[in-house]
Amino acid sequence: MARSSRRTRAGSHRGDRPSIVLVLAGRALVRGRLQPVEIAIDDSGRIASIGKNRSGGPRHDVGDCVILPAATDMHVHFREPGGPSEAETIGSGTVGAALGGVALVGDMPNTRPPVTDLESWQEKVARIEGRAAVDMLVFAAPTDPRALPSLARHAGGFKVYLAPTTGIDEPPSMEEVPALWERLAELRLPVSVHAEDPTQFSADRPPSSPVGWNAVRPGAAELSALDRMIRSPVGLRLHAAHVTTEEGARKLRGAGLSFEATAHHLLLSDRSGTDARFKVNPPLRPESERLALWEAFRRGEVPILASDHAPHPKDTKELPFDRAPSGVPGVETLLPLMLAQVRAGTLDLGVLVAAACERPARWLGQPHGRLAPGHRAHLIVVDFRERSTVSGAKLASPCGWSPFEGWEVVRPRELYRDGERIVDAGEFAGRSAGKVVRPEYALGEAAGTPSPTL
Numbered sequence: 074m075a076r077s078s079r080r081t082r083a084g085s086h087r088g089d090r091p092s093i094v095l096v097l098a099g100r101a102l103v104r105g106r107l108q109p110v111e112i113a114i115d116d117s118g119r120i121a122s123i124g125k126n127r128s129g130g131p132r133h134d135v136g137d138c139v140i141l142p143a144a145t146d147m148h149v150h151f152r153e154p155g156g157p158s159e160a161e162t163i164g165s166g167t168v169g170a171a172l173g174g175v176a177l178v179g180d181m182p183n184t185r186p187p188v189t190d191l192e193s194w195q196e197k198v199a200r201i202e203g204r205a206a207v208d209m210l211v212f213a214a215p216t217d218p219r220a221l222p223s224l225a226r227h228a229g230g231f232k233v234y235l236a237p238t239t240g241i242d243e244p245p246s247m248e249e250v251p252a253l254w255e256r257l258a259e260l261r262l263p264v265s266v267h268a269e270d271p272t273q274f275s276a277d278r279p280p281s282s283p284v285g286w287n288a289v290r291p292g293a294a295e296l297s298a299l300d301r302m303i304r305s306p307v308g309l310r311l312h313a314a315h316v317t318t319e320e321g322a323r324k325l326r327g328a329g330l331s332f333e334a335t336a337h338h339l340l341l342s343d344r345s346g347t348d349a350r351f352k353v354n355p356p357l358r359p360e361s362e363r364l365a366l367w368e369a370f371r372r373g374e375v376p377i378l379a380s381d382h383a384p385h386p387k388d389t390k391e392l393p394f395d396r397a398p399s400g401v402p403g404v405e406t407l408l409p410l411m412l413a414q415v416r417a418g419t420l421d422l423g424v425l426v427a428a429a430c431e432r433p434a435r436w437l438g439q440p441h442g443r444l445a446p447g448h449r450a451h452l453i454v455v456d457f458r459e460r461s462t463v464s465g466a467k468l469a470s471p472c473g474w475s476p477f478e479g480w481e482v483v484r485p486r487e488l489y490r491d492g493e494r495i496v497d498a499g500e501f502a503g504r505s506a507g508k509v510v511r512p513e514y515a516l517g518e519a520a521g522t523p524s525p526t527l
C-alpha cells in the first residue's frame with residue numbers, strides 16, 4: 074500500500090505547489106473531438122493541468138495515440154478466498170484488469186466464505202494488500218442484519234442477489250425486499266442488484282443450450298425484479314447489474330436508476346454458441362433483444378458498461394450444459410472489444426468513455442474517470458492502428474478461455490495508475506500497489522482503507 078514519499082502530498086513538498094513528475098503528450102477527446110493535448114501529472118499522482126506546452130517534468134510523447142481515462146469495471150468475481158486458484162486469484166485478476174485498461178474493479182462478495190461481516194471483509198482486504206495491480210472496491214452482501222452497521226463503515230458497497238447464483242443459495246424473497254431497501258437506504262453505500270425474480274423461472278426441462286437457458290430464465294424474470302427496484306425508497310443509491318433487455322433499460326432510465334450492461338449481453342446472443350461457455354446468469358438473449366440493447370448502448374442510453382467477470386475453470390465449462398456453472402471471464406477483454414467497435418465505426422468513442430470510465434467511477438464515488446485537473450491520473454494510451462484478436466490461452470486469467478475467442482480487439486498500449494506506468498507496450502510492468510477504496514460520500518472512516526480526497 075505504501076507509496077514512496079516522493080510521490081505523496083505529505084512528503085517533502087508539504088505546503089509547496091506539488092511538483093510535476095510527468096507530462097504526457099498525445100491526442101485526447103476535447104469537446105467531442107480528438108485534439109493534441111499535454112497532461113501534467115503531479116507528485117501526488119493527480120492530473121495537475123491539461124492544455125498545450127505543459128512544462129516542469131519529464132515528457133512522454135505518445136504521438137498520434139489517444140490518451141483516455143482508464144476504465145472502471147464495477148462488477149468482477151475474483152474468486153478469493155475459497156475459489157480454485159486455477160480459475161483466478163486477486164493477483165491474476167487485477168493484472169488482467171490492468172492489461173485491459175481497467176484501473177478499478179468492484180469485487181463481488183459471493184466468495185467462500187462470502188463477505189457478509191467485518192471478519193470476512195478483513196480477510197478479503199488482507200489478501201488484496203500488496204497483491205492487487207489495480208485498485209479494488211470490495212462489495213459486501215447484506216445477509217446478516219447485525220453486521221450491517223460495521224460493514225457500512227468499511228465495505229465499498231453492497232451487492233444484493235434476488236435470485237440464487239454461484240455461492241448465494243438463499244436470496245431474500247420478493248416480500249422481504251422492501252424492508253431490505255429501507256435498511257440499506259440508511260447506510261449510504263452504493264447497492265448493486267442482481268435483478269431476476271426466481272418466481273418467474275420455469276423448470277420444465279433441464280436446459281441443454283443457451284436457447285434453452287433463455288427459456289428457463291426469461292427476460293420477464295428480469296422485468297419483474299426491476300419493478301421491485303423501481304419502487305425503492307428515495308435516497309437509496311441503487312444500481313441494476315447486467316440488464317439484458319431494452320425494455321428493462323427503458324424502465325430504469327425512466328425511474329432515474331443506475332444500471333449496467335455487460336459486453337457479453339451487448340455482443341453475444343443465445344445463438345452465438347451452443348455449449349456451456351455461453352451459459353451466464355442472466356442468460357444470453359435472442360438476437361433481436363441483443364440488438365435492441367446494443368442500439369440503446371450506442372445511443373448512450375445504457376449508463377454503465379461492466380464485465381461480470383466470472384472465470385470458471387475450463388473443465389467445469391466443458392461439463393454438460395445443465396451441470397456447468399454460469400459465468401464468463403471478461404475483465405481483460407471488456408474495453409478492448411469496445412475499442413475495436415470504435416475503430417470499426419460502430420460505436421462513438423465519447424459514448425464508450427462515458428459508460429466505461431466516467432460514470433462507473435462517479436457512481437462509486439471515485440475521483441477519476443475523466444481527464445480533469447484534480448483527478449487521480451489513472452490513464453490509458455490507445456493506438457487504434459494496433460489490432461489483435463482474443464485468445465483465451467493468452468489472457469492473464471489462468472482460466473484460459475473466453476467466449477470471445479478470435480474476436481478483434483484494440484488493447485491499450487499503456488496504463489498509468491496514479492501517474493505511474495504499470496502497463497508498457499501492452500505488458501504488465503509495474504508494482505502491485507493497488508489500494509482498497511471506498512466511495513468518497515460513504516459514512517465514517519475505515520481503518521486501513523485510505524479513501525482518496527480531492
Ligand SMILES: [Zn+2]
Binds near residue numbers: 148150181381383
Ligand atoms: Zn456477477
